[in-house]
Amino acid sequence: MQNTxxxxxxxxxxxxxxxxxLLDKGYKVRLSVRDKSKTEKYxxxxxxxxxxxxxLELWEADLLKEGSFDDAALGSDAIMHVASPFTLRFKDAQLxxxxxxxxxxxxxxxxxxxxxxxxxxxxxxxxxAIHGDTIDMMEQGLSEFSEAQFNQSSSLxxxxxxxxxVAAEKEAWKIHDGxxxxxxxxxxxxxxxxxxxxxxxxSESLNFMRDMLKGKFGMGAPDLVFGFVDVRDVAxxxxxxxxxxxxxxxxxxxxxxxNVLEYAKLIELAFPGKYKLPKSHSAxxxxxxxxWMFGLNARFIKRNVGYPLKLNSEKSxxxxxxxxxPLEDTVKDMVDQMVDDRLI
Numbered sequence: 052m053q054n055t056x057x058x059x060x061x062x063x064x065x066x067x068x069x070x071x072x073l074l075d076k077g078y079k080v081r082l083s084v085r086d087k088s089k090t091e092k093y094x095x096x097x098x099x100x101x102x103x104x105x106x107l108e109l110w111e112a113d114l115l116k117e118g119s120f121d122d123a124a125l126g127s128d129a130i131m132h133v134a135s136p137f138t139l140r141f142k143d144a145q146l147x148x149x150x151x152x153x154x155x156x157x158x159x160x161x162x163x164x165x166x167x168x169x170x171x172x173x174x175x176x177x178x179x180a181i182h183g184d185t186i187d188m189m190e191q192g193l194s195e196f197s198e199a200q201f202n203q204s205s206s207l208x209x210x211x212x213x214x215x216x217v218a219a220e221k222e223a224w225k226i227h228d229g230x231x232x233x234x235x236x237x238x239x240x241x242x243x244x245x246x247x248x249x250x251x252x253x254s255e256s257l258n259f260m261r262d263m264l265k266g267k268f269g270m271g272a273p274d275l276v277f278g279f280v281d282v283r284d285v286a287x288x289x290x291x292x293x294x295x296x297x298x299x300x301x302x303x304x305x306x307x308x309x310n311v312l313e314y315a316k317l318i319e320l321a322f323p324g325k326y327k328l329p330k331s332h333s334a335x336x337x338x339x340x341x342x343w344m345f346g347l348n349a350r351f352i353k354r355n356v357g358y359p360l361k362l363n364s365e366k367s368x369x370x371x372x373x374x375x376x377p378l379e380d381t382v383k384d385m386v387d388q389m390v391d392d393r394l395i
Contacts, residue, residue: 054078055078055080056073056080056129057120057127057129057131058082058130058133059114059120059131060083060132060133060134060135061093062082062093062096064282065133065175065240065243065282067247068248068282068283069286070082070096070099071248072286072289072290073290074096074103074104074106074107076104077105078105078106079105079108080105080106080108081123082108082110083120083123084109084111085112086111087109087111095249116158117158118162120161121165124162124166124169125165125168126166127166127169128169129169129170129171129173129293130162130173131175132155135155135156135175135216135219144207144208148212148215149207149215152215152216153218156174156219156222157226160172163232164232170232171233171234171235172227172233173289173293174223174235174238175240175285175289176216176237176238176239177216178305178362179210179213180202180213180217180219180239181196181239181301182196182202182204183202183203183204183213184205184354184355185275185276185354185355185358186358187202187203187204188359189358190204195361195362196361196362196363197303197363197366198300198302198303201220201221204354224237234299236292236302237301237302238304239301239302239303240280240304241278241279241280241304241308241362242256242277242278242279242280243280243281243285244256244378244381245283245376245384245385246282246384246385246388247282247388247389256282260389260395261394263318263326264386264389265326265327265395266328268328269327269328269329271331271332272315272332273332273347274310274335275310276309276310276359276360277309278306278307278360278362278364279305279308279309279381281376281380283376284304284306284375284376285304288302288304288367288371291372291373292371298370298371303363304364304367304373305362306364306377308360308361308362309378311329314378314382315328316328317382318382321379321383321386322383322386335352335357338352339352
């Protein structure tokens, strides 16, 4: 008998790879969508389902609507809760980021408890729930970040996306601790990159790569350090967390950390001379003058530019058994996909 897995956010950049992985392994996937009539959102997944052992079902549900996921959860064995807005382009942080993240988590996990059948929930959180500003590592006297830390520096006014992630994850743990029906496993990816399964994805990851390839940082890259992980590895981590009975708690995902300039050099290595990539760092004082061009405000620049960042991803390797795709391959595959789909 096929195990039935409810996936929220399955049409997104990360979610689509999770759905593909489940279908490839023969699971019955209940894909929640806000509007079934918008077939372009899930058509690529229907096409994938035709070539796999799995089965794809469509269920309408809305993160902000109480009880919306109850029917889809009933009879499901597990839930992959991936849905949460990842955007740096918003009008109202509370309405556009925080409310969907927290209320969506409440509604989905409430449905898990009501179902009587769901035994595990795998939640897509973020490294943003572990740390906010890069300077946090130094201010907290740490040599690296791990699953032991929670973001303390983000707020509704400063790094609201990061704030929404830590608030939603804390809410998930609170709900989990108040019941005994299902187990919670959390995945905390760093900056997710790699090829998209959708031809029209508006992911911030693709926006970042598009900005790089189109020369937005050609005059100099901000000295910002990120952890990077392949989107296919993020999907794989979710499946490993689902199938591994020993998986518990949080799992920070990062193949490595590097700064924007080092990332640009990986693109140049794969595509010599093809793109107008930065050859040096942009001076910090210039960023204060021109940061608005990159969406960087003064407080962000002060607390993030020029500071080191180290992420410990050993738990994902040792407990989940995740073997990371090298960032060099991630970069090349992502650019190839974007060129093929005419996204650049």
